[in-house]
Amino acid sequence: MRLALLGCGTVGxxxxxxxxxxxxxxAARIGAPLEIAGIAVRRLGRDRGDLPVDPALFTTDALGLVKRDDVDVVVEVVGGIEPARGWLVEALRAGKSVVTANKALLAEDGGTLHDAAAxxxxxxxxxxxxxxxxxxxxxxxxxLHxxxxxxxxxxxxxxxxFILSAMDATGxxxxxxxxxxxxxGYAEADPTADVEGFDAAAKAAILASLAFHTRVSAADVHREGITEVxxxxVASAKAMGCTIKLLCIxxxxxxxxxxxxxxxxVHPAMIPLTHPLASVGDAFNAVFVEAEAAGQLMFYGRGAGGAPTASAVLGDVVAVARNRLAGVRAASESAxxxxxxxxxxxxxxxxxxxxDVADRPGVLAAVAGVFARHDVxxxxxxxxxxDGSPGTTGRGGDAELVIVTHVAPDAALAATVAELRGxxxxxxxxxxxxxxxGF
Known part of the structure; x- marks a missing residue:
């Protein structure tokens, strides 16, 4: 089984x-040896250390590599939308199996890839x-089908x-x-994709598509980041017996x-310390799945890094190589x-x-009235x-109210907050x- 590898950075x-x-x-697991037919990279002259590969396999012509007749499986770890989409559509339409780690492409236009595979x-x-x-x-x-x-x-x-865990641990x-x-090394020089929730939103779209047999794109995902936390x-969450996590739901x-x-x-949220996700710290990932028959399931481990991601890639390579040798195809997209x-x-x-409110009689009643008007x-x-000191009066005669609501439509809650600001x-x-x- 011959592989075309697109990208040779950390994961590649x-x-x-x-x-x-x-x-x-x-080779034993598949029933045939795996060979690298070629590796597409942006720059041929880059120092790749002691990578155990023949330098003659490197090429800058990714599309040409994908089109070669001797390629059985295309592995893409370049990322981004284009030109990766064009390469993978070409491979799939030609009947070549594809293994990809490209969450952004799958979240934006996974339907095109699934159609090409079909x-x-x-x-x-x-x-x-x-x-x-x-x-x-x-x-x-x-x-779980x-x-x-x-x-x-x-x-x-x-x-x-990691950021929210550090804030919780150190203040x-x-x-x-x-x-x-x-x-x-946990955050990129430009951390926008992470801290503004774009990365998590792409993953949320993929998870929702699989879980609910529905095509969901990143554009369908409500997204908020953690920069305002x-x-x-964090201290207020602790006082409630909670912690704050960026959740995809x-x-x-x-x-x-x-x-x-x-x-x-995708947004930051308080969750009680009794929730299974509350104890997930550092840079670990975890996903909590609820199903009618299976009940509650938890998947936990390292969610990033070259070696863990490569492990997942090779697991897929073994699966598609076995299918190809057997002359079968895995179940198609379920949408x-x-x-x-x-x-x-x-x-x-x-x-x-x-x-922060004026510390005078009637304030709490007025605030409660706003919530009542919006049926919250x-x-x-x-x-x-x-200022956080004991008692009800702070600097300038102001006080702080911390209010936790019952469940209500998000629009009603947003309208309540908007009126409070006025x-x-x-x-x-x-x-x-x-x-x-739950609490």
Whole structure:
């Protein structure tokens, strides 16, 4: 079985190393040896250290490599939308199996790849696109196909989980925790894709598509990052017996017309310390799956890095190579449900709201009246000083109210916060966070 490898960076280099180190075992598992037909790279002259590969295999002509008749499987670890999409569509239409780690492409235009795979009768595998080495996508699309998944909640970005874990452990602010993550190599020089939730949103789209048999794109995912999370938010979460995580949440639901829908979102949220995801620290990933028959399932492990991602890539390579030798194709995309995506405003959630208010009689009643007007029920209220000191009066005669709501439509909660911002008794709405999980 001959492979075309597109990309030879951190992940691609690890794929080459594992192919070399485990060649005998891989051949035994597949029933035929794996050989590298060629490796497409941007620059031929780059120093690749002691990579165990013949330099003659490198080429800058990725499309030409994909089109070669002696290539059976195309492995893509370049990333991005174009030109990767063109390469993979060409391979799939020609009947060549594809293994990719390209979450951005799958989330933006996975339908095109699945259509090309169906046209060419080829396999499309992408376990490495979400949560690195954690076996997650295969269970969703194969092991749980006899069940009905109702909800998927996950921590799928290691950088943001490291930052929030550091803030929780040390009391540091976001900027300090990000600086530490950068120094340790967890955050890129430009961390936007991670801290603004773009990476997690792409993964959420892939998870929702598999879990609910519906094509979901990144554009369907409500996305918020963690840049506005403060040390005060983390401290407030601790006071409630909670911690803050950047969650991807995909859930079934019913809209106002009684139609079954899905809602997919990524945002920071407080979760109780009793929730299985609360203990996931450092740069680890974990995904919590709820299904009608199987109940609650947890997938946990390292979600990024060259070696873990390469492990997932090679697992897929073994699967597609076996299929090719047997002359069969894996089950095609399952998108039969075609459920509509429910807008974020209709999602049912809870809010944690911190307000700096005037410390005078009637303020709490006025604030409660705003919640009542929008049909949002208050679960708890905690009052303290605006500067965090004991008592009810802070500097300048202000006080702090911390309000946690019961479940309500997100649009109603957002409208409540908007009205609160306009009250003269409300000095500022200092924090708004969603609350997930039971108490």
């Amino acid at each position: 280099g690890e794929v080459v190393r594992l192919l070399h180190e485990q060649s005998a075992d891989l 046209e060419g009768g080829a396999d499309l595998y992408y376990e490495a696109a979400v949560a690195g080495a954690i076996p997650l996508l295969r269970p969703l699309r194969e092991s 006899g069940d009905r998944i109702t909800r998927v909640t996950g921590i799928v970005n290691g950088t943001t989980n 540091a602010g976001f900027a300090e925790a990000l600086e530490e993550a950068t120094e340790l 403060t040390a005060a938010d 995909a859930a079934r639901g019913v809209d106002a017309a009684g139609r079954e829908t899905v809602n997919v979102r 039969y449900a075609d459920l509509p995506v429910r807008p974020m405003g209709e999602a049912l959630t809870r809010y944690h709201v911190r307000l 029920s208050i679960a708890t209220v905690r009052q303290g000083s605006a 009250l003269d008794i409300v000095r500022s709405v200092t924090s708004v966070l969603r609350v997930e999980g």
